[in-house]
Amino acid sequence: MGNTLEKDKYKDNQYSKMSFYDKLKNKLENKLKSKELQKLPKTYYILGKILILKLDKSLIKHKKIIGKTILEILPYVHTVVLDKGIKGVKRKPKIEIIAGCRSTQTMHKEHGKQFLLDVSENMWSKGNKAERERMLKSIKQGEIIVDMFAGIGYWAIYVAEKAKKVYAIDINPKAIEYLRRNAYLNHVQSKIEILEGDCRKFASPLEGIADRIIIGYIYDTERFLPAALKIAKKHCIIHFHKNVAEKDILKVKKKLEKYGSVKFRKVKSYAPKIWHVVYDIRV
Numbered sequence: 001m002g003n004t005l006e007k008d009k010y011k012d013n014q015y016s017k018m019s020f021y022d023k024l025k026n027k028l029e030n031k032l033k034s035k036e037l038q039k040l041p042k043t044y045y046i047l048g049k050i051l052i053l054k055l056d057k058s059l060i061k062h063k064k065i066i067g068k069t070i071l072e073i074l075p076y077v078h079t080v081v082l083d084k085g086i087k088g089v090k091r092k093p094k095i096e097i098i099a100g101c102r103s104t105q106t107m108h109k110e111h112g113k114q115f116l117l118d119v120s121e122n123m124w125s126k127g128n129k130a131e132r133e134r135m136l137k138s139i140k141q142g143e144i145i146v147d148m149f150a151g152i153g154y155w156a157i158y159v160a161e162k163a164k165k166v167y168a169i170d171i172n173p174k175a176i177e178y179l180r181r182n183a184y185l186n187h188v189q190s191k192i193e194i195l196e197g198d199c200r201k202f203a204s205p206l207e208g209i210a211d212r213i214i215i216g217y218i219y220d221t222e223r224f225l226p227a228a229l230k231i232a233k234k235h236c237i238i239h240f241h242k243n244v245a246e247k248d249i250l251k252v253k254k255k256l257e258k259y260g261s262v263k264f265r266k267v268k269s270y271a272p273k274i275w276h277v278v279y280d281i282r283v
Contacts, residue, residue, distance in 0.1 A: 020044065023073045024066070031065060040066070048106030049078040050119055052095070067099025079103065081119055090172040091123045091151070113157050114185045121174040122152045125216065131267050131278060132158050135214075135239065139163065143211040146231050148199040148224060152178040153192075155214050160188035167206060168192050169199040203227035210236050218243045218276055229259065229283065238281040246273045259283055 018026070021042040029037060036059060044053040051070060055063060067080040079101045084094035097104070104120040110129060117124060132155065139145075142164045147156045150168035152175055160166050160183075170176055176196045183189040195202055203226075213228045213236060215221055221242040228238050238259075244252050249264065256262045260283040267276040 027069045047108040050106045051077045052081045052083050054083045063098045117152050145212045146210040147214045149216045151175045153182040157186050160191040166192045169195045200227040203230040206231045208233050213238045216241050232283050240279040243270050244277045
């Protein structure tokens with residue numbers, strides 16, 4: 001009896017040390033072909049109690065059994081969602097529930113902040129956690145900050161901690177709805193002024209107001225730089241986010257130097273040899 005208990009305990013310990021991929025592969029080894037097992041996802045991210053992942057095209061036909069298996073190996077997850085990318089200028093996620101509860105609303109906690117969001121309506125900038133920490137440390141008390149792509153507040157809520165005022169802009173009415181609720185949840189509603197619409201139309205009303213500007217949009221970011229420069233006051237820092245081919249990172253830096261001094265940091269890998277880079281421009 002004692003030996004059986006020890007063996008069971010050993011097996012449990014060994015299983016707990018296995019990676020997500022290995023656990024998934026172990027559970028599905030009799031249900032998928034060998035080639036399919038090799039293509040099972042190795043990464044995912046969790047918002048609240050919702051797990052979001054991408055699947056290789058060859059595994060789409062098995063999405064239901066994969067989702068159900070994930071619920072078995074990660075019991076704290078309530079819903080498994082397939083990530084199909086971001087759609088349109090309003091940055092609306094394209095998702096599909098493949099297992100678990102049908103609700104796509106969840107409460108996500110990070111760095112002591114609370115974010116209510118709907119993963120079918122609101123984009124979450126995964127991978128930006130370290131960048132938010134870095135930027136928060138660089139902010140001085142009493143700054144006026146403009147967040148040109150505020151979303152549900154994943155930048156604005158953090159920077160409001162030190163800012164005198166945050167102007168949070170977004171074109172998506174669903175994002176604005178959650179941004180407003182998250183400002184109240186985190187007790188920073190008095191510091192955040194929410195503006196709905198294309199951020200460029202606010203360049204004149206906000207002219208020369210900002211000590212710091214966040215352009216958290218990684219596609220064709222240059223389109224929004226003229227508006228940011230108009231909003232900026234002297235010595236303003238513009239956090240210019242962009243997806244850049246690795247070979248072009250220094251070329252982009254050189255182009256941006258005509259506006260002021262520039263430092264850059266790789267935030268995360270976006271695709272093979274493509275990086276999400278933030279350029280800090282001091283104008």
